[in-house]
Amino acid sequence: MNASAIIQNIPCTLVTGFLGSGKTTVINQLLATKPAEQRWALLINEFGRIGVDGALLKNTLDAKGQSGGIAIREVSGGCICCTSQLPLQIAITRLLSDHHPQRLIIEPTGLAHPRELIRQLSAPHWQTALSMQAVITVLSGLQWQQEKYRTHHGFQAHVRDADVLVINRYEQLSSACRQDLQAWIATLNEPAKIIWATADSETAPEPQTTPHCQAVTNNLDVIKPSNPYLTELAAQLIKPSRTISQQRIANIEKSRVSLTPPTHLPSNMPTNANADTSIEADGQNELPYRYHEEQQGMLLAGWRLPPHWTFAADELQQWLLQLPNWQRIKGIVNTSDGWLQLNFTPDSLTITTTSAQIDSRLEIILLADSDIKSSATTRVGNNSSETKSEQQSLIEWERCDRELMALVVPSNSQP
Structure with missing residues (x-):
């Protein structure tokens, strides 16, 4: 089969986030927006060797009757951004050649190094194969509330390289704490777009009156299809990535010779x-x-x-x-x-x-x-x-x- 007929600017979205941030939930929400007639593919990278997330996602998709239009491939046993590009390159190539998807979503492990993965996806050999859309990073408000996460280099790394930050589990934080969260994000990645995950309301719900940064209980796991949050989230699938464009220019500037x-x-x-x-x-x-x-x-x-x-x-x-x-x-x-x-x-x-x-x-x-x-x-x-x-x-x-x-x-x- 002619490779050029397979690899033709496939829209690709990278969904990152630290361990336990809620990436799988956000990916499920993105997959729920898939038009019935389209074929999508999902590449999941797990640090362990068993591959639990792929099975969970497949079960969820089967329950919704959606799995027929979504191909899932797992890369287990280590981070795809470490040591060699070969596992990532093989996995993407097989997904594209075997399933001919019209959109690709990549979920790296929470232990991934986003900058390295972005550098790999910015390489020249992917520029005609993949059309990189906004890098979506999931940030848990509850994790951020804990100092051990805020000061963790890996936690910060995901924020630094995001085009879009989807903040979930924030509804348990006070207004003052949310403002602190936004200010903290700005110190690491001021241009990043922030999307507050909401359930039924048009905007982020007002928190209950609590002391500064004290949590209250609420659950936003269920997202209705008509929810404005889901509409805004899905819109990121067709927005080009500023982060990857900058990396491509940096790659060229580093290697170019006048x-x-x-x-x-x-x-x-x-x-x-x-x-x-x-x-x-x-x-x-x-x-x-x-x-x-x-x-x-x-x-x-x-x-x-x-x-x-x-x-x-x-x-x-x-x-x-x-x-x-x-x-x-x-x-x-x-x-x-x-x-x-x-x-x-x-x-x-x-x-x-x-x-x-x-x-x-x-x-x-x-x-x-x-x-x-x-x-x-x-x-x-x-x-x-x-x-x-x-x-x-x-x-x-x-x-x-x-x-x-x-x-x-x-x-x-x-x-």
Whole structure:
């Protein structure tokens, strides 16, 4: 099956929260809003090896007659954000390929490191597969009331990386205590949107008269479908994530390298007036630049280049195909043969003409493995005695930059 037909900007929501915060209840509420005709998927990560939450959710869904449209997959026995991205990558890929969901919800363990998980989901290889929506974090007012939680690094970490904070069990706190809670949140994450979980009322209920931060008893486990809280909660499923967008920009800024334009090009050449301006510039307006990084045994690199740079078509293709141990090459480039779309795999080389774009783009994936070094020695001058820790020298990125810049056709030679 064609992977491109499976992974196509699937809306994905991350629901985080410290241990015992009430994530499962909030996820059940989100699942209750699923249109009957849609297919949703839920990825649950439990730190233990038995996987209780998945069974509980499945039982709840079966009781409501909803399980037919919701696929559940569990990853047990450790945090998916720790040590390696592989368990997370495998679980998401299988959910998408096996069930073809129209929406994905991820519930990490309460012991997860939200920042690391957000960093992983911000990686380039997920940007076309997943459309990350607002990160929803569940915060228990009763937990926050206890100092051992307020001062706990893990408890605070969930708050810091939230787009939206759903505060439940707060109804047992006084008005003064709720104000303290809001002020505390602002010190950690001022832009975060706060949603107060309510049952039947239009707004958060007024607390009973009690001493400062003293609890009273009330139960808000039952949420009616017409409840405004549920409407506001469901709306977060279609709001892009500010947190993940910032992380993606940070990833690019950390790995991007400014390039020196070829000396034979004037610096004030205009951009192509016929370019398709519907393509976003990803917030990166300083062209040209290149990024590179290593993930899961692969070296990734990409270039964004001004649209008025015209590359020698044949020489560019030859240069790309000589890169060491390449696994995938994709690009949309202004060439001497016009704008070309490149899609290369070891089994297929596809080149098609396309319309003018707002910039030229190239992305490559190379196999980074010590076993294949010998085949790359003539290209990058590696020493066979290098250790695996020196794998980053498999390719000399600055040399690649220079070689690519040399393929730009001088302006007086361009048609």
